[in-house]
Amino acid sequence: MGEFRTLNWFFSKYKGRYIGGILCLLAVDILQLVMPRLLGLITDGLQQNNMTYATLGWYAIIIVIIAVAIMILRYIWRLLIVGGSRLLEKELRDRFFAHLTTLSPRYYNMHKTGDLMAHASNDINAIRMFVGQGIVMATDSLFMIIASLIVVFATIDWRLSMLALIPFPLMAASVLIAGRFIRERFEEVQRAFSNLTDTVEENFTGIRVIKAFVQEKAELKKFAKANKHNMDMNMRMVKVWGIMEPLMQFLSALSFIIVLYYGGMMVINGEITMGQFVSFNAYLGMLIWPVIAIGWVVNMAQRGTASMKRVNVIMNERPEIYDDNPADIDEIYGDIEYKDLTFRYEPNLPPALTDINISVKRGETLAIVGRTGSGKTTLINVLLRLYKVEDGHVFIDDTDINRIPLGILRESIGYVPQDNFLFSTTITENIAFGVDNYTMEQVEQAARIAQLYDDVMDFPDKFNTIVGERGVSLSGGQKQRVSIARAIMKDPKILILDDSLSAVDTDTEERILKGLSKVRKNRTTIIIAHRISAVKDADQIIALDEGRIVQRGTHGQLIQQEGLYKELYEMQKLEEELERTQ
Numbered sequence: 226m227g228e229f230r231t232l233n234w235f236f237s238k239y240k241g242r243y244i245g246g247i248l249c250l251l252a253v254d255i256l257q258l259v260m261p262r263l264l265g266l267i268t269d270g271l272q273q274n275n276m277t278y279a280t281l282g283w284y285a286i287i288i289v290i291i292a293v294a295i296m297i298l299r300y301i302w303r304l305l306i307v308g309g310s311r312l313l314e315k316e317l318r319d320r321f322f323a324h325l326t327t328l329s330p331r332y333y334n335m336h337k338t339g340d341l342m343a344h345a346s347n348d349i350n351a352i353r354m355f356v357g358q359g360i361v362m363a364t365d366s367l368f369m370i371i372a373s374l375i376v377v378f379a380t381i382d383w384r385l386s387m388l389a390l391i392p393f394p395l396m397a398a399s400v401l402i403a404g405r406f407i408r409e410r411f412e413e414v415q416r417a418f419s420n421l422t423d424t425v426e427e428n429f430t431g432i433r434v435i436k437a438f439v440q441e442k443a444e445l446k447k448f449a450k451a452n453k454h455n456m457d458m459n460m461r462m463v464k465v466w467g468i469m470e471p472l473m474q475f476l477s478a479l480s481f482i483i484v485l486y487y488g489g490m491m492v493i494n495g496e497i498t499m500g501q502f503v504s505f506n507a508y509l510g511m512l513i514w515p516v517i518a519i520g521w522v523v524n525m526a527q528r529g530t531a532s533m534k535r536v537n538v539i540m541n542e543r544p545e546i547y548d549d550n551p552a553d554i555d556e557i558y559g560d561i562e563y564k565d566l567t568f569r570y571e572p573n574l575p576p577a578l579t580d581i582n583i584s585v586k587r588g589e590t591l592a593i594v595g596r597t598g599s600g601k602t603t604l605i606n607v608l609l610r611l612y613k614v615e616d617g618h619v620f621i622d623d624t625d626i627n628r629i630p631l632g633i634l635r636e637s638i639g640y641v642p643q644d645n646f647l648f649s650t651t652i653t654e655n656i657a658f659g660v661d662n663y664t665m666e667q668v669e670q671a672a673r674i675a676q677l678y679d680d681v682m683d684f685p686d687k688f689n690t691i692v693g694e695r696g697v698s699l700s701g702g703q704k705q706r707v708s709i710a711r712a713i714m715k716d717p718k719i720l721i722l723d724d725s726l727s728a729v730d731t732d733t734e735e736r737i738l739k740g741l742s743k744v745r746k747n748r749t750t751i752i753i754a755h756r757i758s759a760v761k762d763a764d765q766i767i768a769l770d771e772g773r774i775v776q777r778g779t780h781g782q783l784i785q786q787e788g789l790y791k792e793l794y795e796m797q798k799l800e801e802e803l804e805r806t807q
């Protein structure tokens with residue numbers, strides 16, 4: 226239960242709500258306890274023939290008043306406590322999500338998104354159930370059990386009470402045991418269902434590949450298998466669930482039989498009155514639910530605690546990259562320097578970058594070329610502080626990158642990543658992502674520079690066109706250009722294009738680069754490209770091979786040298802010629 230200490234902020238914030246709720250709940254319980262007693266009094270009155278119409282009427286009025294009070298108070302505690310648990314769910318999920326956004330990409334490389342989603346839904350649900358229903362059931366059951374036992378033991382007959390209680394431990398134990406089975410099987414059902422939805426989702430996302438490889442039948446088979454597994458798991462669950470109610474009814478019937486037989490004999494022998502017999506039966510009826518509930522609460526508590534533990538582990542994860550001793554900087558200007566940088570993603574992996582030395586002055590353009598996997602993107606990851614580098618190796622404006630406040634650093638960089646992620650919203654919002662105040666002119670201007678404007682004008686809703694999920698309705702080249710427009714829109718001090726011109730033809734590429742150079746005054750630009758045409762005008766070009774800089778210079782200098790750059794250049798010339806002759 227110590228795990229729930231992390232929720233202290235919540236309970237102290239909503240103390241009043243919980244105390245009020247529990248008081249109402251106890252008031253309902255007390256009122257409920259009065260009912261059987263009234264029934265007993267009425268029975269005795271009727272049996273002893275001393276009941277008048279008027280007293281009967283009074284009893285009826287009292288019962289109605291109690292019933293109305295129970296109804297109102299029950300509604301209030303439900304609002305307070307069940308509503309409170311919904312508040313907890315919301316606030317906990319907000320905190321959880323906010324915390325996840327602070328974690329670095331390395332964390333996400335090591336944890337599956339599906340698992341994080343499961344924590345955000347299933348675990349937070351389990352915590353909500355325990356903090357809402359669990360607290361209610363525990364308070365309610367314990368109070369009802371103790372209070373009804375005291376009443377029956379004290380006011381009716383202790384021997385009858387003892388006998389009637391014989392099946393109760395059996396009931397609690399079977400709920401507890403069955404509950405464990407149910408929980409296990411329920412988890413299997415959830416896993417089967419998430420497997421089923423994963424299969425469907427993957428099919429929808431990959432529908433083009435599936436069709437192109439004529440895999441519809443194979444996929445149908447896979448789906449049928451997942452669907453059957455889902456049903457089997459549900460059947461296993463139904464088998465345990467199905468036995469619960471009949472078993473409970475049987476065990477409680479045993480209790481009633483004991484009372485009927487033994488209690489009946491006591492009435493015949495005059496040891497208890499008819500009224501006591503009737504109210505005993507009513508108390509017994511009231512005890513059954515709390516006893517069953519105790520079993521449920523124990524299960525709920527176990528589940529809630531396990532979930533709380535898992536959520537706590539994630540919440541205690543310290544962001545690897547954060548502002549520690551930040552320099553007093555308001556803006557950056559764009560001088561970039563890498564000094565003797567050797568970088569590994571993980572200590573046990575070979576270095577992705579070795580002995581890197583680069584110096585770019587503000588306003589200059591640096592181009593990076595190299596074969597796939599040579600470390601180009603890694604250079605950018607380090608500059609964006611997406612991964613941690615040691616102090617003393619990467620500088621912006623002569624300040625160590627680790628001391629530049631993250632917010633300022635990332636606001637000052639316009640980054641067009643390799644995988645152009647678009648949100649399922651309008652083109653305008655995709656372009657203006659990350660900019661709070663903007664005008665349509667700015668959006669249009671960014672689209673013009675990115676050579677996207679004409680394409681957008683051809684769409685029926687122009688800039689209000691909604692981009693389908695992950696931008697399916699746009700071509701690869703259009704998506705790249707939306708991404709470029711997004712980076713331009715930020716008017717950044719440093720613009721980074723990571724292989725962002727690969728899906729456009731060379732003419733468009735040239736126009737984009739020209740447009741960029743016009744607005745590039747004092748802006749440092751880094752272009753990563755596979756095509757020489759994209760990099761030939763850069764102030765300096767570096768060629769990377771297996772994480773090392775193997776060549777550096779301008780286009781003019783590099784094509785004079787034997788080496789990687791010239792190889793790439795020759796190869797591309799050959800490709801172009803081949804294309805022309807085809």
Ligand SMILES: Nc1ncnc2c1ncn2[C@@H]1O[C@H](COP(=O)(O)OP(=O)(O)OP(=O)(O)O)[C@@H](O)[C@H]1O
Nearest residue numbers: 334570571577595596597598599600601602603604
């Ligand atoms: N998150 C990561 N964890 C571990 N290793 C990584 C990670 N990202 C990249 N690497 C490795 O680092 C090396 C350089 O990768 P990088 O992405 O920088 O190459 P690249 O030159 O940008 O390649 P491409 O042109 O294909 O994008 C590769 O060997 C890659 O496997």
